[in-house]
Amino acid sequence: METIHFENIIKSFFLGIFMGIVLQFYDHADMLIGYKVLTVLASGSIGFIIGLLTEWLTAILPLSMANARMYFFINNLIALLVTTCIMASLLWITSSDIENKQSFVPTLSIVLGIICIANLFDYMMYRRAQNKLKTLKAFLKDK
Numbered sequence: 001m002e003t004i005h006f007e008n009i010i011k012s013f014f015l016g017i018f019m020g021i022v023l024q025f026y027d028h029a030d031m032l033i034g035y036k037v038l039t040v041l042a043s044g045s046i047g048f049i050i051g052l053l054t055e056w057l058t059a060i061l062p063l064s065m066a067n068a069r070m071y072f073f074i075n076n077l078i079a080l081l082v083t084t085c086i087m088a089s090l091l092w093i094t095s096s097d098i099e100n101k102q103s104f105v106p107t108l109s110i111v112l113g114i115i116c117i118a119n120l121f122d123y124m125m126y127r128r129a130q131n132k133l134k135t136l137k138a139f140l141k142d143k
Contacts, residue, residue: 004056005055006055008051008054008055009051009055010048010051011051012047012048012050012051012054013044013045014047015047015051015114015115015118016043016044016045016047016050017041017043017044017047018114019047019110019111020039020040020041020042020043020044021040022110022114023043023107024036024040026110027103027107046086049086050079050082050086054075054078057078058074058075058078061074068123068126068127068130069123072119072123072126075119076115076119076120079115080115080116083115084108084112087108087111091104
């Protein structure tokens with residue numbers, strides 16, 4: 001439990017809200033604004049659950065995989081698998097319409113694409129912070 005990054009779980013919540021907003025623009029269904037807000041909040045909650053499961057599964061990994069690049073890659077794969085499973089189960093539980101199943105693949109593609117971009121951005125921010133830390137250490141060592 002001490003290796004779970006709670007910051008990433010909170011990031012997943014806000015990423016879920018962002019995805020809910022993006023999907024509202026993708027699907028132009030005529031709904032009341034209250035339903036749209038509830039949909040965005042539900043996607044944030046689903047993002048929170050996905051983040052929690054992803055961080056929990058990543059925390060189980062052995063420390064021998066402590067390489068940052070491998071950690072981010074495996075974390076991304078776990079997030080993609082968990083998201084696909086949760087979205088497929090939500091489709092299976094809530095709907096049996098053929099119309100909804102046909103729009104599932106483009107929606108899933110958008111969501112998985114956003115997750116990949118977010119994880120790539122997170123890795124780039126990590127690398128940037130590590131480079132700044134090296135620069136700071138070199139500067140302090142010279143003084």
